[in-house]
Structures are given as structure tokens and as C-alpha cells.
Amino acid sequence: MIFALARRNLWRQPRRTILSTLAIALTTTLMVFMLSFQFGGYLGMIESSMALFDGHLQIQVKGYKKDPSIRKTIDNPNNLLSKIIQNPKVKHAGGRANGFGLLSSPTRSFGAMIIGVQPEHEPGLSTVPKKIVEGRFFSQGADNEIILGQRLAQNLGLKVGDAVTLLGTGLNGSMAVDSLQIIGLFKSGIPEIDRRFAEMPLTRFQETFSIPDQAHSIVLSGASAIALQEEKENILALLDSDSNLVVLDWTELQPPILQAILLDMSSALLIYVVLIIVVTFSLLNSLLMSVLERTREFGMLMALGMKPAILGKVVWVETLMLILFGVLTGLLFGYAISEYYHQTGIYFEAMEEMMAEFGMSGSIYPIIHPFTLFAGPLFISLSIALAGLYPILRIRRLEPVMAMRKI
Amino acid sequence: MTTIVHCNAATKTYGQDEVEVHAVQAVTVEVTKGEFVSLSGPSGSGKTTLLNLIGGLDRPTSGEITVDGSRVDQMKKADLAELRLHKIGFVFQAYNLIPVLSALENIEFIMQLQGISPDIRRKQALSILNEVGLEGLGDRRPAELSGGQQQRVAVARAIVSEPAIILADEPTANLDSATAEELLNLMESLNRNKQITFIVATHDQRVIDLTRRRIRMVDGRIDTDVTEAD
């Protein structure tokens, strides 16, 4: 009876019911899509910024990230690589070593980050090998070769095929001196990297900097930074023999990205809260109206012996039906729109240049995740349901004689 | 004869201090089973208030009211609702029916609240529908019925669960005189054939003429109480 009455009552004012349903549906659609767009954007940002250089996870000696001293090395990295690659989520793994050095041409000198990479593994870990604009990346067994950021080479006045002299400090203050041939130039689009980075084969690096068979980090990549973040504990377990090692995920490798995301989330949250408040108040208004205009009828029903609690339930079911229709419709549309753009991506012409600097394409791909799908509908439902209690409280205070006197 | 309603010095005073309104003053009256009572008097004489007191919709300021053996003046709100549901049938001047339910469903409504099974209540509702002369109109919504037909549905709903008493407050006030007379004739025949007790508040002289016991109120008091010999 409650259900049938509620259903028919909703159709007494079809226009109002449809408008209320649409208001809920629209807000839900908007929230589902905005969340999926927002998190798709975050994911794109994380992926593209990790893809350039950092990879999805890194194993380092404890404290190296904070204070990267050349002494803090991982022994026998190849042994570790063979262990880690057993984890099915890890697609690529490779060792790296980092040092600081002065690169000199016959006429000029510039300080640079020198990175030792494994030619056979590096292309799976970083997009730098794909960003070679002149020359080529290292082939397997490469020895006295180096690739430079394009800007660095320009500053030095050097071209592919020229020799460059490296002067640095190796382990325990030893001199690291080498002469290397430039075989390629890369352009990542990030000025800091193109001006100050150089890569050379890890084996040559180990000789030059006197750290035989050692590395500073093991870089891992998998399906995504998030996928490997979830695998962190399992990978750490593979290293149990060496408690001095830590596994760093994207939040630890690139704290500024996490901070940017958190900042953006908090401003987005404000928008969502405002959105929910607006739709809740507009619904509260129409719910209240639908109760007030039936005061006389409610008085009559109570006079006949209907308990206020049952009357309240009828109105409560009306509210819940309204929410259910609205939220389901909104969820459906929100999902459809998100799924469509998930496939095609949303292209921002104005942003392409700016995003390219961060290694991103001009498109954002919304993602579909239980959270992006259901967080909006859940909070909208809760908020309106809560507001819907107010008209019901008014019904409970109704006196039949007074109520029937009302026009 | 079984006493259905007994009022002993029932008083209802509205407002406080200087602006007190004595809507019903020390009314003592007894109604027995099968009576057909009209409650007349000028507007504001306390008819509605007295009906509300008897029907458990309002509580007296002082005095005792007993309906079918229950002390209505001492009952809790929830118990009053229960009493109204099971023992009292109401017919109001207007807005009697639930607009979203058909005539038949409106008649079934009370039985539904009482928890009577669907088969039984459908059967009873159909038979009452015929009895009040509305056969074939069961599927219509109140808005699709004339004023007189609506009041017949209200009467049907009031009698279908066989309450101890039916209280009708100006049931004919919104009807033309021919329709009003038909409705009154219907109530009168139901009273005669089924021994259902009626109290009808009205200021329509033709309605009063149709009743056997005529109570007239003035200023919240019973002015005259005349029973016609059969």
C-alpha cells in the first residue's frame, strides 16, 4: 500500500516530479563525468611525468632519495633484477647510476647530471630513448658513448660524432675522467632536463666513477604507476635479504605531482559540495511544497486512523523513488559519456603546447572506476535523503483537526 | 439498549485568559445503538467541536467522553488513532477521498489499514459500492465523480468496516438539494437496514426533518433534544 500510494502520488504532479528527477539526474551525470575526467587527468599526469624518466617504481638504498651520495649504492644490481622480474606485474627493470660531472668541449664547460643506464633495459623504463632528435640511442654493448640533452650540446657547441670530456668525482673522492663520443641528442621538452642531463652506458659509468658492479637505483615499469604502487609490498618482499633497500612509488619519486593533485582535489571538492548543496536545496523546496499542499489530505488520512508514521513512510518512499530514478538515470548518462570519452579522449587544442612540455598529449582520457562512478551518486543520494527527513518530521507533528482546517 | 456514546459534562475551551472561546460547554448526552441523530444549530454553535470530541480527534478540556466502552478523553494519541480506525466512521464536508485512489480503492482503504486480506476487502467493497448505488463506477478516481457520488463513496468507506458509529460533519453542505436528499435517504436506509448509528451535524432543515432524534446546539450548549416517536 505504501509503495502504491507513493508511486501514484509522484504522478500527481508529473511536471514537478520530472523536473526533480532531471535535477538529480543532471547533477549525478555531471559529478560522475567530472570525477572520471578529473581522475583521468590525474592518471595521465602521473603516467606522462613518470614515463619520461623516473619509471613506475624505484629501488634505492635507504636515504638515497633525500641525500643522493655516490656512496649509497646497490651491490650487484643484475642479481636483483633477476629476482624482481619474477613479479608478473613488473614488465621492465633496469639499473641506473647517477653522478655529477663537468662536461667540456674544446671551448666551453657545463655541469651536468650524468646517468649510467643499461642500453638493453632503458627503452622499457624511460621515454628519453624515443626523444632522440639527432643520432641514436645506445645499442647493446655500447662503451665510450654518451647522449646529451639538445640544449646542453648546443651550449657546449658540440654535435653528434664529436667527443666530449667528462670530469667528475668518483667513489671516495677519486677522480672520474673520461672521454666519450656523442652518439645522440634528445629533446624531452622539459628545459631542466634538456639543459642538464646526459646518459652513458652503466658499465662505462661504473668504471669511470669507480663503483664496479654497483648502481644507485633499480627502475621498474609495469602497466601503470598505480598498478605498480599496489605491488610495492610484494616487490619489497622479494628483496628480503637486503633490509637496507627501499621501494619508492610515484608519490615518493615525484612529491610535487602528488601535491598538485591534492591541491586540485581540494578545489574540486568545493565545487562538488556546492553542486550537492544546490541540488539538495532545490529538492528540499519541492519536497516541502509537495507535503504542504497535501496538509488537508494528510489531516483527513490521520483522522481516518492512519498513523503519522505510516504517512511519513509514504512520503519517505516518494523521496527515495525520486532519488533512485534520478540517480540511476544520471549514473547511466554519466557512465555513457565517460566511457565514450574514455575511448576517444578529450582534446584540448589550447593546452596541447603546454601539456607537451610535460610529455603529455593534448588529450585527457577520463577513467571509469568504482569511485568515479559511485561517489557522486552516493553523496547526492545521502544529502537529498537527509533533506527529505525534514518534511517528514513536519508530518509527524501534524494534528488532524488543525491540518483539515487548512486550505 | 447499548450505549454507544456517552458525554458527561464535556467541555472544550479554546484560547486562554481574556479571549477564551467556550466551543462546547458542559454537554451531557447519550446516544444508543441504531439511533439516527442530527446535530443542528447556527454556525459556530459547537457542532464540529462536539463531533471531534466524540470522534477522538480532539480532547475535551474537562468532562468525560465514552465511545463504545472506551474513555476517549483519557486515551493516548496512538490509541485514539486505533480507535478511530476500528470504531468510528467519518464523513466530512469535503476532501473526503484520496485523490490518487479509485472509488473502490478508497472504500478498501480503511480495511487495508486494518489489515484485512485483499480478497475479503475487495468483495466487501464491491458489495457496498452497489449498495450505495455506484455499481460500475469503482474504477473512477474521485475527480471523475460528481460531488454527490464522491460523498456516497465516503459513506461507503465509512460503513464498510462496520464501525460502532458514523460521524458526518455537514456531509451535504456542498451538494444541491436533490443530491443532498438522496444522500440523506441513503444514510437513513443504511441506518434502518443495518442498525448503524449516525450522528450528522448539519444546519440544513430538510436534513434535520429526516432524522428521528434532533439535537439543537446554541453557544456550545444543547438547546433542545427531541426524539420523534416512530
Ligand SMILES: Nc1ncnc2c1ncn2[C@@H]1O[C@H](COP(=O)(O)OP(=O)(O)O)[C@@H](O)[C@H]1O
Ligand atoms: N481550533 C480552534 N481554535 C479556536 N477557536 C475555535 C477552534 N475551533 C473552533 N473554534 C471556535 O469554537 C466555536 C465552535 O466552532 P465549531 O465547533 O466549528 O462550530 P460549528 O461547527 O457549529 O460551526 C466557534 O466560535 C469557533 O470559532
Ligand SMILES: [Mg+2]
Ligand atoms: Mg462545523
